[in-house]
Amino acid sequence: MRLPEISVRRPVATIMVFAAILLLGSVAFFKLNLDMLPDIEPPAVSVITPYPGASATDVESDITKYLEDQLSTTPNLDRMESKSKDNIS
Structure with a gap:
C-alpha cells in the first residue's frame, strides 16, 4: 500500500x-x-568622522581630542585608540 x-x-x-x-x-x-x-556585546566600536579639506593637525585638535574626551566617559571602556589623518579622524 x-x-x-x-x-x-x-x-x-x-x-x-x-x-x-x-x-x-x-x-x-x-x-x-x-x-x-x-543580547551581544561587540568587542570593538569604530568611530570615523570625515573633515574635508582639513590637515591632520586640524582634525586632531578640532575632532579627535573632542571625541576622545566624550568617549572616555563610556562605562567598561578598556582601551581607546585614535588616529588623525588629512580629511578624516
Missing part, C-alpha cells in the same frame, strides 16, 4: 500522526534557547 491510500483509509491514524508531529515540534521549539535579537 502507498502512503496516500493508507491516509485515506485510516483518517484517524493520519490525524494522530499529524498531532504527534505537531506536539513534538512544539515541544522542541519551546525548548530551544534561541532569541530573534540576542
Whole structure:
C-alpha cells in the first residue's frame, strides 16, 4: 500500500500522526534557547568622522581630542585608540 491510500483509509491514524508531529515540534521549539535579537556585546566600536579639506593637525585638535574626551566617559571602556589623518579622524 502507498502512503496516500493508507491516509485515506485510516483518517484517524493520519490525524494522530499529524498531532504527534505537531506536539513534538512544539515541544522542541519551546525548548530551544534561541532569541530573534540576542543580547551581544561587540568587542570593538569604530568611530570615523570625515573633515574635508582639513590637515591632520586640524582634525586632531578640532575632532579627535573632542571625541576622545566624550568617549572616555563610556562605562567598561578598556582601551581607546585614535588616529588623525588629512580629511578624516
